[in-house]
Amino acid sequence: MGMISRVRGRIRSDSFSKIPTMKSEDKIANIVWLLSLVLLLPYWAPRGLLVALGGAWLMAAYTCLVLPVLISANYRYPARWYPSVVHFAHITALRLRRPAACALAALKTVYAPLERTEKFFLQMNNLSTMLSQLLIFTACDRLMVSRGKLTSLYSLMFYNVITYSVSYVREICTKEDWSPYVNVTRHSRVKHLAMSATKIVLEWTKAVTFVVTITFILLTLGLEQGMAHYRPNILYTAITGIYYLLSERTFLELGPIAVAGLKLERLEGMESMYFGVWARGITTALAVPLVPALAWYERWRLAVLVTYLCVFVHGRHRLGEALDKLNTARGSLVKFRRATAEELSMLEDVCAVCLGNMSSARVTPCAHFFHADCLRRCLTTSDRCPICVRPYVFY
Template sequence: MGMISRVRGRIRSDSFSKIQTIKSEDKIANIVWLLSLVLLLPYWAPRGLLVALGGAWLMAAYTCLVVPVLISANYKYPARWYPAVARLAQEAARRLKRPGACVLGVLKTVYAPLERTELMFLQMNNLSTMISQLLIFTACDRLLVSQGKLTCLYSLMFYNVVTYSVSYVREICTKEDWSPYVNVTRHSRVKHLAMSATKIVLEWTKAVTFIVTITFVLLTFGLEQGLEHYRPNTLYTTITGTYYVLTEKIFLELWPIGLSAMKIERLEGMESLYFGAWARGLTTFIAVPLVPALAWYERWRLALFVFYVCVFVNGRHRLGEALFKLNEARGSLARFRRATAEELATLEDVCAVCLGSMRSARVTPCAHFFHADCLRKCLAASDRCPICVRPYIFC
């Protein structure tokens, strides 16, 4: 009798408890799955239940709070059919891989002429940049401005005036030859009368045009004449202004100069490459959320144009090219170690390429120190040390 009692007790304490635990976990997993369906129902409501109740901010807050909880709960308590569905998907992907590769090859062949057209479009840099800016401005017009259908055109014109003013001021600041005369030859002191007169007229024309432009812009905004359809808000100005300064050529040239003045050592003199990748990535990031927002308000054609031109074409070609150049530059320097602070303190020397002081440097196998960007430019021409002309041998 004692043995029978012990056997019964062990069965009750071990086997049944395990079976009950398994059943309990299955129940929890099924409850989690059903609750996930219920909590995701607001996304499938017609015209958006959350947007109708509290606007886009309520939908964003609901997404940030609920979606991470649902993902973690389903990860901790997975239903039994989750692994089966995953295995079925893997098996289907394996069977469709070979036909899919054939279909992908056909699609690439068909897409090749369109890709060449995209590259030709991007080579016309001014036109492609203006079209992408106009698309983003129009999308912000439709989403952020309730009244004022011409806000995008007014904004683009105003930003172009600012760009013209910045370029003219930059030309004045970087100008070296202030002489109003033009010599017949470089080393001659004889003045060319016709060319000198043309130069004087051109310089005065640019100065008068600049003054008149600034005056009319100030009068227009001060008197608010002809701006009935110009209704920008803070968010609209922030998005469009950021996109404009990250795509316009003159600003793309000025921002790396500002980064160089900050002397960030981790950039190693490659500010133009880093900023090119950051600017292309940020402009693509700005355009991405506009596509579903336009689709939500049934602006299908504008959403398609924004996705194709501003997200797909610019992201695939311009962002891809910027990232490729940056990764190529970093990869060429990866073989050379960074100089330590102690080595730079004891060296007290200048870079042999640019003759500038070295706050950060790369060290060659032959123990010579160069700026990272200077070494990168030398590597593009030769695989030998610029000082001792020895080939680089890495242990």
Template sequence: MGMISRVRGRIRSDSFSKIHIKSEDKIANIVWLISLVLLLPYWAPRGLLVALGGAWLMAAYTCLVLPVLISANYKYPARWYPAVANIARKVATRLQSPVLRVWSVVKVAYSPIDRAERLFLQLNNLSTMISQLLIFAACDRLFVSRGRLTCLYSLMFYNVITYSVNYIREICTKEDWSPYVNVTRHSRVKHLAMSATKIVLEWTKAVTFVVTMTFILLTLGLEQGLDHYKPNFLYTIITATYYLLTEKTFLELWPLALAALKLERLEGMEALYSGVWARGVTTAIAVPLVPALAWHERYRLAFLLAYICVYVHGRHRLGEALVKYNEACDSLARFRRATPEELSTLEDVCAVCLGTMKSARVTPCAHFFHADCLRRCLATTDRCPICVRPYVFC
């Protein structure tokens, strides 16, 4: 009995008396276990998810549950979270130099592919047409039932519309309506060969435009000759949006449309904003089509779409547009915006473009310029266009 009492007293004094489980640790462990339970649906078989509601149910579950789990684990972290973070930090530090060496080797090996990608994008018409065909083919496989030639018909139909827009734009912006060509700029003597060529070209354009409009009317009104052309609403919206944001003709018209809206927030830099928006929207259209094609087991088309329309166009064209936009914003960040009171009392025009100023930037020497005009001046010199003083910022 004496030995039992001594052992019992030692246990009470040495072991269990030193163990104190805090309430926060209990809550952290409970949160961690509940998180494991709530993450189990992500390991469920594909057939179970489809039976329960498919991708929409999974997306709703993710939006509702994951933010709660992240915030709960952030507020009540388990004791082993910091230890794991320290171990991961140490491993990343040790692997940093080998990873950098491997990355340099990968960059050297990838440089020929990078040059090929840039050469491919320099062929603007070809690269644009290939990307359009890939998007149209993806939409054809996903949204059109038994429409094998829908993508080709759609591209032809959009090209016809583009030609009509180009012709109408040329007529609206045309200044010389004379059918003759003079020998020299200031001469009145007619050049017979060039005049005949100009007349033939103008008549050819007019006849082609009439035939094109007739084709559009027959296609839309009588629906003849297009047995496989059966697009639905979603297919038309996606393909038309992608085509309008990638075709050169419409890319030149979007800045004019933005300028017609007269949004003072854009500060006359509609070309930069439209470039970023167009490239961003086209890349965003292509991104969800890749997993959808993989879901329908169209792996080759999914790979081509991910590489050309997402990676190549996103990395180069969207990247270049973002670089130009960021450079413009960084160069103008030093100059403050003019207040409405200053513009109302100014009653002056921009010294660069001689246009009225509804929005302006102010230089340190108290001169007002349009933001886009000032940006173009900063590309050539770091002096004020009026007083030719260097900009000094306090």
């Protein structure tokens, strides 16, 4: 019996003690990993299992509920092989960096002529804007309108009529010279007969065209003649209307005026730059979800065109250009601190550049106060203070 007990103890101490036991955290990590695989299976189902069962809303709700839980659980209980995989991926990326850099340089060289073509295309602002609007309207037509496949063309025509009406009314409201005559020179009172006649005919032509256009549109909408293929819904009207308003030049010029009326001090007089970034960002964001939707319904050519023109070209060039302008303007003011409310209340002065009241201001190193936009405009021509003409020295 004593021999058997010694042999049993030796086996326990030498053999079973060398078998690594799995810790509880490792068990939880493996369980979390397996559950993650199970919960991600619906995304790999053909044609979308959740979309087929409950539509896109079920897929969105499932994603919002499940993915944050999976990410947090795997972060709290990471499996042992996670760091190894991350380290291996890092080493592989370092080894592939040089060939990838060479391939990227080759792609840039090949893409350079196409990039010049894109910039030339965007310089034709009216044409590029109209094509992007037509693509977005057509994509919304194919996705959101079951009947009436000419809804996109009707909508674009109606929006253009509205734009023409707004621009004509704006021209009338901002017009300063109401005289129908044209003088020979600026300071002369002698009337130029031919130019005066041309101006009168042109103004009357604009007025008659405006009245006829509005009358025709009202009759068309009232009598509903020829509107059999025009069947917009609320979602279609909202998306196309927002895209058109934020891409058309007339409303891009009126937008900063409306934002300036809100008197947001944080914008510091740079409403046009901020509005440009907002408009380009929203139009690009509206075009992005249309691409997978078109691919889902196998509208491949339209999906490629929307991706390239409305997302890539307009997002890369126009949104990038607007962001560069805004960042440059903000960067020029970074060194100048904002004036506090106490300083402005004690100052009781106006901006020396525009002679306007200062509800917000920037302070120069020489203790002079200016509107941020006025100071930015001065910095484009000189690096000296507009009042004391001293160079700016920052400590």
